[in-house]
Amino acid sequence: MDELTIGELSERAGVAHSALRYYEDQGLLASERTAGGQRRYHRDALRRVSFIRVAQQVGLSLDEIGAALSSLPSSRTPTAKDWERLSASWRPRLDAQIALLTGLRDRLDRCIGCGCLSLSVCALANPDDRAGAFGPGARYLLPRPTA
Numbered sequence: 001m002d003e004l005t006i007g008e009l010s011e012r013a014g015v016a017h018s019a020l021r022y023y024e025d026q027g028l029l030a031s032e033r034t035a036g037g038q039r040r041y042h043r044d045a046l047r048r049v050s051f052i053r054v055a056q057q058v059g060l061s062l063d064e065i066g067a068a069l070s071s072l073p074s075s076r077t078p079t080a081k082d083w084e085r086l087s088a089s090w091r092p093r094l095d096a097q098i099a100l101l102t103g104l105r106d107r108l109d110r111c112i113g114c115g116c117l118s119l120s121v122c123a124l125a126n127p128d129d130r131a132g133a134f135g136p137g138a139r140y141l142l143p144r145p146t147a
Contacts, residue, residue, distance in 0.1 A: 002043060004043065047078070051069070113140030114139075
């Protein structure tokens with residue numbers, strides 16, 4: 001069977017029907033309609049939905065996901081090379097996310113350079129709010145702005 005109903009895709013991908021309809025409204029997923037108006041998805045939609053879900057779980061926005069998916073061919077099922085090219089383009093973004101999460105994990109119990117100066121340890125880790133010179137927010141965790 002080359003096509004999946006919305007129910008079959010929903011069950012197989014582990015997402016609600018409403019999520020599939022939303023992805024379609026956002027241009028992330030395509031379906032065809034039967035004569036009776038029912039949605040039918042090509043089998044490669046399962047890979048696309050899986051990709052969307054994983055990308056969301058690592059913190060990528062739907063705009064980023066849409067841009068990536070638009071780089072895939074629409075006239076045929078993407079090949080392993082197509083997916084490899086797409087994933088290579090995301091490597092720097094994912095590496096930065098990993099570094100941020102690692103820093104958060106390793107420093108969460110200490111000062112994160114938020115500039116609050118309210119914790120007793122901040123007087124040692126961030127005296128006189130030195131982190132404030134690097135900008136707002138958790139400056140010891142966030143990348144420093146480049147000039």
